[in-house]
Amino acid sequence: MSVADLRTYLAALDAAGQLVRIGREVSPTHELADVAASLARNDVGAALFENVTGSPWPIFAGAVTSHRRAAIALGCEPSEIVERMGEALEPANGVSTVPVDTAAWHDNCVTGDEVDVSQLPVPTHSRGDGGAFITGAVTVTKDPVSGRGNLSYNRMLRMDDRTFGFNLNEWRDVGTFMRNRPDPEAPYPVALAIGLDPAIMIAAGVRTTVDELLIAGALRGQGVEVCRGVTVDIDIPAAAEIVLEGEIRPAERAPEGPLAEFHGYHGEAWNSPTLAITAVSWRDDPVYQTIIPGWYEHIYLGNILPREPLLRRFIRHLDPAADVRIPPYGNGFLAVIQIDRDNPGTPKNLAMAAMTAHINIRNVIVVDRDIDIDDAAEITWALTNRVDWATDTFTVPGAQGHEMDPTADTRGISTKLGVDATYKRERREYGERVAYPAIDLGPYLT
Numbered sequence: 001m002s003v004a005d006l007r008t009y010l011a012a013l014d015a016a017g018q019l020v021r022i023g024r025e026v027s028p029t030h031e032l033a034d035v036a037a038s039l040a041r042n043d044v045g046a047a048l049f050e051n052v053t054g055s056p057w058p059i060f061a062g063a064v065t066s067h068r069r070a071a072i073a074l075g076c077e078p079s080e081i082v083e084r085m086g087e088a089l090e091p092a093n094g095v096s097t098v099p100v101d102t103a104a105w106h107d108n109c110v111t112g113d114e115v116d117v118s119q120l121p122v123p124t125h126s127r128g129d130g131g132a133f134i135t136g137a138v139t140v141t142k143d144p145v146s147g148r149g150n151l152s153y154n155r156m157l158r159m160d161d162r163t164f165g166f167n168l169n170e171w172r173d174v175g176t177f178m179r180n181r182p183d184p185e186a187p188y189p190v191a192l193a194i195g196l197d198p199a200i201m202i203a204a205g206v207r208t209t210v211d212e213l214l215i216a217g218a219l220r221g222q223g224v225e226v227c228r229g230v231t232v233d234i235d236i237p238a239a240a241e242i243v244l245e246g247e248i249r250p251a252e253r254a255p256e257g258p259l260a261e262f263h264g265y266h267g268e269a270w271n272s273p274t275l276a277i278t279a280v281s282w283r284d285d286p287v288y289q290t291i292i293p294g295w296y297e298h299i300y301l302g303n304i305l306p307r308e309p310l311l312r313r314f315i316r317h318l319d320p321a322a323d324v325r326i327p328p329y330g331n332g333f334l335a336v337i338q339i340d341r342d343n344p345g346t347p348k349n350l351a352m353a354a355m356t357a358h359i360n361i362r363n364v365i366v367v368d369r370d371i372d373i374d375d376a377a378e379i380t381w382a383l384t385n386r387v388d389w390a391t392d393t394f395t396v397p398g399a400q401g402h403e404m405d406p407t408a409d410t411r412g413i414s415t416k417l418g419v420d421a422t423y424k425r426e427r428r429e430y431g432e433r434v435a436y437p438a439i440d441l442g443p444y445l446t
């Protein structure tokens, strides 16, 4: 089944047994996120909440939280995801958008004084969050200087019937676009697309100077159809379920936050620009989509999918047979490398290579082929039983990391750590590892 928008993706998830439909009434305050987070933690499936208290529309959560689900989204095997992402990230492979005159979200539209975003089913996710946040919208913008488009994620706190607080970190394209205008404080038009083809969701998580819609086109093998906004001069994915248009007001700031962050803590409140909504459009019977903040999908979209391709290229430059993962439980700060150990010094060289591939990678663990790198318990076993901490580790103090890394100072300076958790046969000889095969317990438990 080929996926082209959110609806065909829901059907593909259903067919693969990866969609959990929840008919029971669920509160949008904490309960919805609690359930979706548990489903993601156990990799059970994405969640379609069909009966959310006070919401006229169903809410979808957990679109892409793992390679298994991304494989359904992109129509390939989980083992092919890194390769597919690597190809789509090559600027030369970008596929241009296709302008169209009609969009699915033309079914319904309110503008001006009629806008009332309190009607939108925006959940309050984590108990530490400062309110109801839009987290699953893709922000669509345009560089007023070059005309190039851009996709990004930005947390948005609902403040009143027409206003959100719009979070914008340092060094993001949207901020650069606004600053490069003759009047950086002037209102800046944006569109928010909600309920999307997962290829667009995946592309939006990439930090690049290329229009991410071209990356989505490369992932799909055909250009994304886009339609001009009702009140803004921006090309918006035509198959989106819901579209909000408006203008960021850099000069009108207000407290926004905290929200569960990718690093696993609640961030602080920011004094952020506000976003005034000028139009809300939606398909008939739309599906509202959310991302559970500070949890698997947040990390997977922002830190794993866009980063594993380059990380693997760095590692394989040293060892063509090595495997590497950025596991979601490491919040993007951990890489695990798997090798056939030959030379005693190789694991440390590989760890150094991983640290330099992306600034976020602060901890690197190198394990042998007999360790399942997708199993945190196996990695812990290797750390516990194969590491002499004085000789098998090294640190790089004062290295550049991510500015939001909880161990770093506010400019992202912290200590990187490499751990050689491979078996040192030359140190002491043991026999084979204890291994009992997993068996079907059904017949034994009756």
Ligand SMILES: Cc1cc2nc3c(=O)[nH]c(=O)nc-3n(C[C@H](O)[C@H](O)[C@H](O)COP(=O)(O)O)c2cc1C
Pocket (backbone or CB within 6 Å): 135, 150, 151, 152, 153, 154, 155, 156, 167, 168, 169, 170, 171, 172, 173, 174, 204, 205, 206, 207, 208, 209, 291, 297, 298, 299, 301, 302, 303
């Ligand atoms: C789920 C998710 C939420 C994010 N939330 C924010 C946010 O609130 N503010 C922000 O500045 N960046 C946020 N980011 C990071 C960037 O918006 C995102 O990675 C984007 O691709 C930026 O790339 P660009 O500079 O090329 O536009 C988030 C990323 C993800 C995956």
